[in-house]
Amino acid sequence: MPLPNSKATTIHESLDYLLEDALIEEIIKDSQLREVAQDETIIHAGERMTMIPIVLSGSIKVSRENDEGEELLLYYIEGGDTCAMSLQCCMRQSASEIKAIALEKSLLLLIPLERMEQWMHKYRSWREYILQSYHTRLMEMLDTIDAMAFLRLDERLYKYLIDQAKLLGTLEINLTHQQIAEDLHSSRVVISRLLKQLETSGKIELKRNKIVLGSI
């Protein structure tokens, strides 16, 4: 894990291969770093974004949230990525459509939104980065839509567990059945039953507050 005073180093490490040098220098000058703890909320639905976040390390969970506080997992953002929704929301100065929570301890780079437009004109790599980011997010959303439309809940659940394991790089998933139910917009009882089935079929092992995958 990078230490706070090595801002320039950290930025170089995460973005050198994505963006041109002159732009990296501007980023170092104008952006600020923010470290978020595990489970910390970065933005709630309805709040206004003041800066554009880029995830340097760690991972962020982005979900849709309705008025009743129910949610649905949309996609994850990993190192080097930014959130397409936030770009849109920043430029239009409108309220956030989504909620973002840190899945693990993560490092964010916050960019003032005036820079956004300036850099769009000035740097080719920035334009490409933003477009690429939109594309990736869109594909990931299609993936979740596909899962909802075409997979049964048990298949969706297993996919969810695999995704989670890949993302955090561990076979052990520290989530309660309740939390999983919320992400998949289902209910705890149903998830418990399906997990039990998965355990019986030998795909996973159940512990309290923990699920162990057999393999990815």
Add this chain to the structure above:
DNA sequence: ACATTAAGTGATT
């Protein structure tokens, strides 16, 4: 020992 929270189960829609 008691309260709280997580997980399991049968019955019903």
Add this chain to the structure above:
DNA sequence: AATCACTTAATGT
């Protein structure tokens, strides 16, 4: 697949 009502198990104070 969701909801209800209830049980059992694990954990914190």
